[in-house]
Amino acid sequence: MIYPWIWGKLPGGRYVKTVCAVLLVAAAGSLLWYVVFPLVDLLLGLDEVTVEPSAGQP
């Protein structure tokens, strides 16, 4: 129900709302791509590629 609520809060008519919505999606997407995903990736440790004495130890 969050999307209809956001749509209702966006200013202007249908076209202004559409532009605002696209901007919001782009902002959320870049936040995920450039900030959240790199952090998540580090936490998951899927990019450990070296052999070392302590690697992979729980």
Added chain:
Amino acid sequence: MPYQQDDDDLWEPPSRRLARGVGELMVTLGVIALLFAAYAVYGKAWRIEAEQHLIDDRLNRTWATANAGEAPAPGQPLARLHIPKLDMKWAVVEGVTQADLRKGPGHYPKTARPGEIGNMAVAGHRIPSVFWDIDRLREGDTIVAETRNAWFIYSVTGHREVRPTAVEVVAPTPDQPGVPPERAMLTLTTCNPKFQNWQRLVVFAELTRSQAKSAGRPPELEKRK
């Protein structure tokens, strides 16, 4: 009152509103998961490709300005690695920290340098612009290390999966820690299976010959099997 005159929304029972809310949440999480999958495959690859452009230029500049004998600083490029079979080449940086590996394949500090007797060990991400396909390398395939003055042609001797703690694969004599090295080896490590981290894929290669830069590009670089 089934209908709210001054609201655009149709009236719904609470259970239906809840179901729609949960549905929206599920779709949102699904889209985020797909986006993360795209990031894991392409996003990281693009970032490393961009870094490789910079690091490759820096390597060329370093080679143009003498002092080739110096050990490279951590995070700085020290050599180029070519795998003709996979149509890949990279500038290899010194060090295997996460920051180093974001620039491309990294050279394990204190292991041999290209062409030296010992074991030159290199780690790289298992993503499309780095070591994605090195499991396709077979015995006899060529890996070429390029330094300022020479080409070193290594021939793959085999590959296998090991546990992440198997440090013996990067020992000067692979698999025999403490044994003084007699041969010049090259060892690549990456994660295995793809996108998982409970194993390491290791490719071993042995130096077969070297060639001075002044003698031109080695024919092995053009060969595609």
